[in-house]
Amino acid sequence: MNYPRGVLPDDPASTVEEIEAALLGGDRAYSAHDLARRAGIGLDVVQGFWSTLGLPHGDPDDPFYTERDAEAVDRAAALVRDHGLDLRTVITVTRALGHTSDRLALWQVEALVEDMASRYELDDASARLLVLDRLADLAPVLEAQLVHSYRRQLAAIAGRYGAEFGEIGRPGGEPGALPLARAVGFADMVSFTRRTAGLGSTDLSSFVQRFEAAARDVVTAAGGRVVKTIGDAVLFVADDAASGARVALGLADALGRELDVGSATAAGGIAEGARGVTPVRVGFIWGRVLSRFGDVFGPSVNLAARLADIAEPSHVLTDRVTAAALAADPRFALTELPARELQGLGTVIPVELSATDA
Incomplete structure (x- = not known):
């Protein structure tokens, strides 16, 4: 079988390492303690952030996190420190991100697997390996579409809220x-x-x-x-x-x-x-x-x-x-x-x- 770009990856493990480097902003260089010190928060908050995203975390002293991971923790801390949000609210927002992005990523990758299997007449395992080989190239396009869709959805919610402002403060509402x-x-x-x-x-x-x-x-x-x-x-x-x-x-x-x-x-x-x-x-x-x-x-x-x-x-x-x-x-x-x-x-x-x- 001939594929449009070379062959299936010979070493999936090395391909995964390349994908991680491309998607996660470099090597895993920070421990959970490093992230906590950098963001000025407790270790329990860092670990809680990661668990709320639905992702595993390593031993607190192991270099498990990348620069982009550290930036994500910094932004979460800033929601409390700079924007005044309650920590419970940040946890809720983070949980929404983890739940939605987990389902979204799986949905899109499975769609790519089906596409590869159909176009190139591959069995399921070969199609997944081919997706693995293409993922780093496809990810920036999918990411840009995600950001655009998210901003559009936020704008749509703002519009609906704006249309409802006239209802605020009107008499006759039933308590509770x-x-x-x-x-x-x-x-x-x-x-x-x-x-x-x-x-x-x-x-x-x-x-x-x-x-x-x-x-x-x-x-x-x-x-x-x-x-x-x-x-x-x-x-x-x-x-x-x-x-x-x-x-x-x-x-x-x-x-x-x-x-x-x-x-x-x-x-x-x-x-x-x-x-x-x-x-x-x-x-x-x-x-x-x-x-x-x-x-x-x-x-x-x-x-x-x-x-x-x-x-x-x-x-x-x-x-x-x-x-x-x-x-x-x-x-x-x-x-x-x-x-x-x-x-x-x-x-x-x-x-x-x-x-x-x-």
Whole structure:
């Protein structure tokens, strides 16, 4: 097999050393004690910083850290010393970085492995070795894209906060209520286990990626935001009830069309279905939530999930409160359904949400 740049690395260990030098700013020259003295903080804070990032740390006297590691610890100390943040807040921010960057790095590297395996017809081990060989060259481009995306996301959050400033200080707020009024919804794939049974790793990966990409496209186009995807489900939020309704209906429509695989064999039918879109059940609520750790919490989230569980495929269910918030909007039709007993929530009257021609 010929590769566009030479051959696979003969010595993966030496390749790793080269990658570390390129990514981490030189050799490992500092111990944890060195970092603590340099930043003017305690050894326990240095070790806590590293643990919070989700990374291993060596013996406190061993030269385990690089110059860029030392700079990262200096910046964390500066958040407390120069910017007045509480140490617990710095730990929370650091934990968010560790959790997100760990998942991001793994996600991107696995995508590169799939690309190498497909383009050059490699087995998995060879594809991983080729990614290892290319990683130092690819990293600066991926890093630049990460920084740009992060700044864009911060700017978007600032914009949303700015739009909400008018709500601050208005009378009528319920004491102790959750802070954010949001539309929140779940779209849950129908028969995920059956549809993916028997798929190999490549087909399963493709199936999940198609679902996630399609869901994110619909949510973003309708004015919402994806909070997280959970394999066969997506949790979304929007800043007003109408936007949330558009997201919910968009998901039910765009992901609601079955492929005709009736004439296929059992295995072929599953694989064919995996290559297409798949129907979802959607639950959507307008209520108040708590936003923490990159997730949202509260009774509204639980209710949206339970409504998704009982919705028919390609249909959207909401509750009476949300229906009242949408009642004056001619774009939506709302139909009350018989009361249902929902686990942990008691009796709820579901309302089916659909689009009109308005």
